[in-house]
Amino acid sequence: MSVIGKNTPRIDGPAKVSGKQQYASDIIIPGMMYAVTLRSPYPHAEILSIDTSEAEAMGAVCLTYEDIIPVIYNERSVSVPAATYRDRTVLPKKARHIGEPIAAVAADTEELAYKAMQALKVEYKVLDAVYEPEEAMKDGAPQLYDKIYFGDEEVIVKNNIGVVRNIDEGDSVGGFARADRIFEEDFELPRIYHCQLETKGCVAAPDTEGGITVWATAQSIHGNRQLLAQTLGLPLSKVNVKKITLGGGFGSSIQVNTVTPICAALAMKARRPVKLLSAREEDFYSHHKYPSKFHVRIGVTNDGVITAAHVKALIDFGAHQIQPMSFMGCVAGWFASLYKYEGNIKFDGVAVYTNKTPCCAMQGYGNPQINFAIESMVDIICNEMGFDPIQFRLKNYRGTGEEFWGQGPTIRSIIKSCGVEESLVEGSKLMEEWATRGKPEDKHGDILTGVGLARGFHCSGTAGPKEGEVIDYSSALVKVNEDGSIDCVTPVMDHGGGTWDALAKILTEVFKVPLNMVGLSPADTKNTGYDVCTHATRGVYCGGAAVYNAAVKCRDKLLEFAGRVMDEHPCHLEIVENEELGQGFIQVKGFPQKGRTIGEVAKIAQINSWGTAMYAESFRQKNCPPCFTTHFVKVAVNTRTGEITIPKVVIYGDCGVAMNPDLLYGQLIGSFNRGLGYVLYENLPHDERTGKLKNNGLLVDYKMPTAVEMPKAENVIVRHAHTYEPTGPFGAKGIGEAALASVQAAIANAIYNATGIRFTKLPITPEIMLKALQEKGLAHK
């Protein structure tokens, strides 16, 4: 029986519950040294000198700017080089944010390494720092960079402006002119932190042939390998990055983690294996989600048609570029793809350097940010103009047959599957309180309740029909063993969402074998073709497609062998399931009388020296289909304390065919929890005097919702839309990042429904809520 669409226990479940699953941080190699980094205590300072003598006298190996090859790079390499800004080296001559690694030491124990690190003597020239993008753009503000590179071109940085990105399509002037009403709002979303539970880390082991083997917290082993080869000055063939389970990603390891090239360089210098694991307080300073400010204008006619929209974005991306350029392109794309706007859209984005932690993708790459703005605007429009929020969305959304921007303006494809209508209509029935939610002015009491709606999406991968700014393909090798079991070697990463289980299921479906006959082999950069990265919700849709295509070609080869065995033409043969035999059975199409198991055919091929039924290839998808989500959220606002709780949520996901519904629901519920954090709790304020994070990088002052803050299990209602993505492996597309996109606006819209207060800035803490209630005369004592 097919396992596609069925709940099957996670393949890695037993290893993960028994503590036997190995993560990069668990790698221990005999003779291994432990490394510690020295982090800049200043937000902006030139490093004049580093005296390592005392540390070396303690037996430590030290790495400073002097020891590294000064390759200038961008940690994130999923965009083509010509669309990539480069501004950093493995270790800097100038620190540009607090917590930036400026040297590293390795010693026999972590305690000794730390002591040696403290013995490094650094001479700094402290410079003025700037923290807010508006300040950074002013003439005379401290400048983080003089010049950087765009592709191979040198770029002079003026006023700390890292990237400007303007997109103008259709006729927005005309569109606004046709509108009966124009709505305009400012939105602001905070810096937050991935808080993947495994802190970023690396183990690097030099070999006797001048090469190096690396285990790193990584969403892309090939991205790591390519950068390491560059920064170590080695041929790619001398650098092997091993695929290993990752303790949470959320985008934090799309780019090569800052510590990884440091660890590798240190290991090469020490000629010994080195382990470098970030402490949590270091990890807190390594990457954040992009804080975003938007000014949004939307024009609407009296009969509920959106005629034009204009978004201005101001992005503070911190001290290094981890692709704010493609980030802004994506923000524009998410915005452009939410509604039709009669094709009239305008986007003006500016991204600015500040002396803060560099920002990178974090589940959604701008999507949760801009979705909050647009879906809040839609709620404002519906409230002000009296439109039904579901009908208004159905009238204006981009669905089947419309163009979808999968990764900014250069990656587009036509939507071929869409569960938006089902999600909105059926979701509103599951949230019974939706119909009776009432208006804010009718609500009274100490506890005000409200229901909010928002919808969103994300791309499934970044592989449009035409290649654009973003690289997207994957590789896989598939072979049929001589007993009918299947091996697959692929570099595609799984961060816990269940990608690997989905890949295994794809193989079972092609070869009609049970799940336990399929294995994903250990993989590394030496034995696999390139895979860009598990990012952009592309694991199943793109990585799975590579596995599918390799599997199909491997099957064709097997059928050719079978044709020889069975005196048939392969075109007449098929593989069918045979539960009794426990493996795939090859027969003449529709006629089971004459047949062989796939294992028998593989074995005969082997002993006759015909060869192994195997196939390896790299494969690019040719679409970037949206996966959709819809959230109906009920909130309860305590007017005495400002506390907001969530009694109930209905979540609809559209991922095409769900490979494993339970894992899909896990993605949707987990994302709801993170959205709850984004809306109600999380923020990373900096001390304006010192540039330090106010929480000092400690979890004690970065609170995320726990089990207690979640609604009761029976009130977390999750469904998936019944769609089939024709271009996906067995109808599948993605879900991961979409799952977060609409959480934020749904909660904020529910708070509006409860209180009549519109929040356009996150987070909405009890302090902020209570103050707003007081100002509106709604606070009780």
Place this chain on the structure above:
Amino acid sequence: MSKHDITLNVNGKKYELTVNSNELLLNVLRDKLFLTGSKYGCGIAECGACTILKDDESYFACMVPAVAADGWNITTVEGLADGDKLNPVQQAFIDNSAIQCGFCVPGMVVTSTALLRENPDPDEDFVKDYLRGNFCRCTGYVAMVKSVLDAASKMKEAK
């Protein structure tokens, strides 16, 4: 800094070793006993990734100097299963699809095991409250809470 000969009883096995006074139990378990199931997540008793059992009670190994654990009976996640037979909580985490990246899972199943020893018949609120010190960024907890309740009912049936 003083050095100490200590004995740790971990997962039913006796380990005699010498530690410096400032070595942490978590690091000793991981780096000297190679029991890497217990994880470092925050180092300050905020995340629960390093949860172990001392006798039947859950402790955070990141908060304990190894020397102070001399003579303790410790169970780490590696000691929960009986050979390949997972304990009911571990099995329930698999059955209820409560696992994603899995990095919190060792601490989560250790805490949940302690929970069921303390209260074999918990309700949802009890479970949520008990797990509040174990942080998971992936799952949103719902499936984990269901897993513990499921394990409780399976254990009751088995009796």
Place this chain on the structure above:
Amino acid sequence: MTTRILATEFDYLKPATLEEALKILSEKENVRILAGGTDVIVKMKVAGMTCDYLMDVKGIDSLDYAKLDDDGVFHIGALAKLSHLEKNPIVAERYPALKEAFHLMASISVRNMATMVGNICNASPVADSVVPCICYNAILTLASVRGQRTVPIEKFFLAPGVTVMEKDEMLIDVALPQPEANSGAAFIKKTRVRPDIAKISVGVRVVRDGDKANFCRIAMGAIAATPAYLEATSALVIGKKVTPELIAEVAAHAAAAIHPIDDNRTTAEYRVAIAEVLTKDALTEAWRNAGGEL
């Protein structure tokens, strides 16, 4: 600062008796006491705390108790763990506000490790167990080689992390008098998420005489440099008939009496605003628990 290791170096000492421990405190310099470790280890990792000697007192079995004496006073020893106290039937019956405070602290694992005495000695302005202890008129016993002395808990704290304890002293016992008949108490704590240090905590205990209160203690955490006993606010209740109007007046007085600060957890403004709400709720609950009607 590093949370991965203990970077500071010290000698580890493990006395088996109180006498031995007090001798160490009197003879050696720069000794830190390790009981549960959940405060001291964190401070060593992140707050630059160092010591020459880390004295593990967990070997002093005589300090591990929670028991009634002949006069009906409940004594909690220095090694009594928070989770054990939380489950102690005497705590549940006599000191429910304290039980609630224990339950709301941190996580089960921290409560399995941490002691109540450690929570008090940490001298945080937020210490959850202190607030109800003030309401319950707790008396602390400090011991040194020079002898013992007692201090009412509200007089114990001087500043964040600073107490009246001399460097050779150890807090060995917390004595909680038996609450009077018709007494009721409540403890309310507001946090960001459930496992958290308080933004503000309020404890109230009243003793009812008919429709009047003849005793009241209101205490708050996280609103001043030390856990605070709001004596003047409490005095407003004593001898009065307890009514919703009186409760509202007392709550407003409490909010006016405090001068909190902004910190990572909340703002001064919010603390003042909900001090009033929480005082009202806690006083109402305590009064009802004392059998009072409103």
